[in-house]
Amino acid sequence: MQGSPVIRKLLVQGLFDRLPLTFSTYCFDQIKEWELLFAAEQNYFERLFGLLGRSEQKLVEEMFEPLRVVERKMGISEKIWTKGQFTLDQVDFLNRSEHYPEWRRVITDIFSRLNPLLDEEVVRAGRPRLVIVTSPAELPVGPDRMWMRFKEQGKMVRLDLRAGDDEDFLAKLLTGDKQSARQKTLPELYAATKAKSRHEAWMVEAGSALSTLTVTSPPGLVKLSYEALHGYRSR
Numbered sequence: 001m002q003g004s005p006v007i008r009k010l011l012v013q014g015l016f017d018r019l020p021l022t023f024s025t026y027c028f029d030q031i032k033e034w035e036l037l038f039a040a041e042q043n044y045f046e047r048l049f050g051l052l053g054r055s056e057q058k059l060v061e062e063m064f065e066p067l068r069v070v071e072r073k074m075g076i077s078e079k080i081w082t083k084g085q086f087t088l089d090q091v092d093f094l095n096r097s098e099h100y101p102e103w104r105r106v107i108t109d110i111f112s113r114l115n116p117l118l119d120e121e122v123v124r125a126g127r128p129r130l131v132i133v134t135s136p137a138e139l140p141v142g143p144d145r146m147w148m149r150f151k152e153q154g155k156m157v158r159l160d161l162r163a164g165d166d167e168d169f170l171a172k173l174l175t176g177d178k179q180s181a182r183q184k185t186l187p188e189l190y191a192a193t194k195a196k197s198r199h200e201a202w203m204v205e206a207g208s209a210l211s212t213l214t215v216t217s218p219p220g221l222v223k224l225s226y227e228a229l230h231g232y233r234s235r
Helices: 005-012 021-031 039-054 057-074 088-096 100-125 166-175 186-193 209-213 230-234
Strands: 201-205 221-225
Touching (some): 021 039, 021 100, 039 100, 057 100, 166 186, 166 209, 201 209
Parallel strands (some): 201 221
16 A cells, blocks of 8 residues: 555554455455545545544444354355455355345445544534635526525625626636736635645636636646536547
8 A cells, every 4th residue: 555654554553454354355455556546535545444443443343243244144254255355256256145235235334334423524624615606697596596505604795796897707706807917816826825735626617717717727726627528528
């Protein structure tokens, strides 16, 4: 596990050896190509195994005991189950077992208990974020309906535009100046000065209006345009 010091340390401490065979083997297979995972996936696995590593062993054993019971019913042991890889033969073994539906239910139950704990940790360690959402004026839904999901978390701010400012609306919103001034946008400024890692500032759009406003491409800024991906989507 060259790419993750966090998980490499947990491996040395024997965390994976203390987990049920099917669970540890599957997860190890998911993270062995660490550099091919998205940053969000890497973060999830580090938080998941970090949680298991620092939790009381008794609680971890209680959580995974139902899975150990199912594995015994299926006849899974270290003699027939290779550690450190998840092969097609192993997948076929699980699928052919009469206890496979029960195994799936137990796995689902384990993650239904783990994921809320991980979400709580994110909330405790979180910080305020700025989210700017723009939408076409011709949508058949009024602003009062569109922002209902954000009513309790956000604040609606009305912008008073002067005559002739319509074309520079996005530029004024994101840079405070006209588009011709070529000022840096808020996402660019944040990515260049505040971002602590990659993928912290995002610009996601259907067209290319936002992309044309940017004048720099700092490492922490991700720009996704459905229109710009036309060639890729066609292929």
